[in-house]
Amino acid sequence: MGRTSDAGERILAAARSLIELRGYSALGVAEICKAAGVPKGSFYYFYESKEALALAVIDEHWANQERSWKQVLSGGGEPLQRLRRLFEVTVAAQSAGQESCGTISGCLFGNLTLEMSNQTEAIRGRLQEIFDAQVDLVETVVVEALAQGEITVADAREAARSVVAQLEGQVLFAKLYNDTERLGPLWANCLALLGAHTPGEASAAR
């Protein structure tokens, strides 16, 4: 039983690495099982389909990332400083990925959105839930900053969406140019998108 559950975990870990490196479509069940060192026949004991495995990879990745985002965004400190910390954590994660793989793999959710969202409704739905949850977390901080008079936005949710969109766009370029320096403007851009009333910081950032 110990070995069996270990095989399930090895399949999940192998799928996670392979999807990060090469996306979902390019992978076959045989290749995943080979990388996991598990007989192909046992795959369907653990996962109903390749899609079910992809959903498990997405869920596991979000469980980790959600913990990190909540820790940063719901923790102590001024609201805007918590947003700044979110970008620092993002840069650190992309840099760590680059050091271990040689290339920046980008955002797993963004990657799968552009690769898969028009192909399977199950994956599209799950990714929508995850980005909604990201926007929820950012929106909470935006509302706090608004209440403290630190920023000016008419629509906190739309502003939070724009901050997350800017993050996805810059991570896309960091991946394309394999360069974490591309993430440098995130903080200044966030201040600009939120109409931050911190002239010293905003002008220094620009």
Add this chain to the structure above:
Amino acid sequence: MGRTSDAGERILAAARSLIELRGYSALGVAEICKAAGVPKGSFYYFYESKEALALAVIDEHWANQERSWKQVLSGGGEPLQRLRRLFEVTVAAQSAGQESCGTISGCLFGNLTLEMSNQTEAIRGRLQEIFDAQVDLVETVVVEALAQGEITVADAREAARSVVAQLEGQVLFAKLYNDTERLGPLWANCLALLGAHTPGEASAAR
């Protein structure tokens, strides 16, 4: 000869549609030839490899898009209004795609960046050149707006990159939620990212 060259164009057109719908990795040469109504054996008469075909699809798409971007951004009118027109053209293109396919296919270059840039250096290099050219076009307008005192940015190139990144990020969400309304904030966000001195417009947009 007439028929032969027609077959080459049919392969290109079939590849363009299939890549827009399902990405690059999921496709095989046999499927592309079947969709094009061309015998599989003739594929390699026109293209050295599937990668060479993908590069041809990318080049053709950029030739069309570059023409449109140049027309909009280098045309007459105030600099900021030309940027606004770029977003209108983008929304129109995504809406037209949604009407014809039922789903928003997003930006071909962004899609291939997240799917492919870590897998083939030839595709990564070509996509870098295209995004550099997009940033060049936007930067020229940013420099003009700066000279006219309409905006405040310390680094015109970085500002242009951020405008293009915001565009890619919002198009990603438009695709995920299959909703062109997601592109609504592009203009207001562009003004914010550029530190536009048009209080009436900026506050109306916010």
